[in-house]
Amino acid sequence: MKNQHSQHSVKHSSWAYAEQHAEEEPALVQARRRAENLGVQPVSQGVASLLTVLAASARAHALVEVGTGVGVSSLALLRGATPDAVLTSIDYEADHIHAARETFRDARLASARTRLITGRAEQVLARLTTGGYDLVFVDAEAAHAVEYAEQGIRLLRPSGLLIINDALDHDRLARPAVRDDSTQQMRELERRVLEDDRLRTAMLGTGSGLLVAVRR
Numbered sequence: 001m002k003n004q005h006s007q008h009s010v011k012h013s014s015w016a017y018a019e020q021h022a023e024e025e026p027a028l029v030q031a032r033r034r035a036e037n038l039g040v041q042p043v044s045q046g047v048a049s050l051l052t053v054l055a056a057s058a059r060a061h062a063l064v065e066v067g068t069g070v071g072v073s074s075l076a077l078l079r080g081a082t083p084d085a086v087l088t089s090i091d092y093e094a095d096h097i098h099a100a101r102e103t104f105r106d107a108r109l110a111s112a113r114t115r116l117i118t119g120r121a122e123q124v125l126a127r128l129t130t131g132g133y134d135l136v137f138v139d140a141e142a143a144h145a146v147e148y149a150e151q152g153i154r155l156l157r158p159s160g161l162l163i164i165n166d167a168l169d170h171d172r173l174a175r176p177a178v179r180d181d182s183t184q185q186m187r188e189l190e191r192r193v194l195e196d197d198r199l200r201t202a203m204l205g206t207g208s209g210l211l212v213a214v215r216r
């Protein structure tokens, strides 16, 4: 038991070390301060750097994001996407969209690079073009995660990436006794993507869990 405990603590140290791997640009550091004031939880440092890498390897030029927040993940995605890429990002909180605009201004991002939509993702996603996007990133309410993922798969071109943040529901997914609504929703989402013949998937421990799926 003691041995298992020390293995867990070494694992945690490695996870924390990996999270700090890449230094963040000043606009992201500033955005994280803004997030604290607004009570928004931006993606972790490790997730942000991974989003940049994934957007770059997908050569993404049309991207969708559910949950703009303060724009940490948006900026990370656009740093990896092609120079002419456009990110469509959705959030129902006007204050959050406003904070994200400040992040993009700090980062000297041209305004044409982002299409920010204030609205409920359930309604906005349904209006976006089928097969029109290279990457869909979801970072919003777990209660709707299954629905967002279904819409996300519809929006993707072949070889497009679907990425779900907090897919391990703050470490609750691995504990069978935990049956909270959000945990059950994420379990259901994991089951569905695994069974979906259109997808190949990986579950990563970065941040609070990142589910990555590529559309075949």
Ligand SMILES: C[S@@+](CC[C@H](N)C(=O)[O-])C[C@H]1O[C@@H](n2cnc3c(N)ncnc32)[C@H](O)[C@@H]1O
Binding pocket: 040, 041, 042, 043, 066, 067, 068, 069, 070, 071, 072, 073, 074, 090, 091, 092, 093, 096, 119, 120, 121, 122, 139, 140, 141, 144
């Ligand atoms: C965890 S925060 C996103 C953080 C952001 N990705 C970042 O890195 O800065 C989740 C965001 O999703 C938004 N949100 C939650 N449910 C939503 C919904 N149904 N439609 C649109 N936005 C939603 C919240 O207002 C919040 O800003």
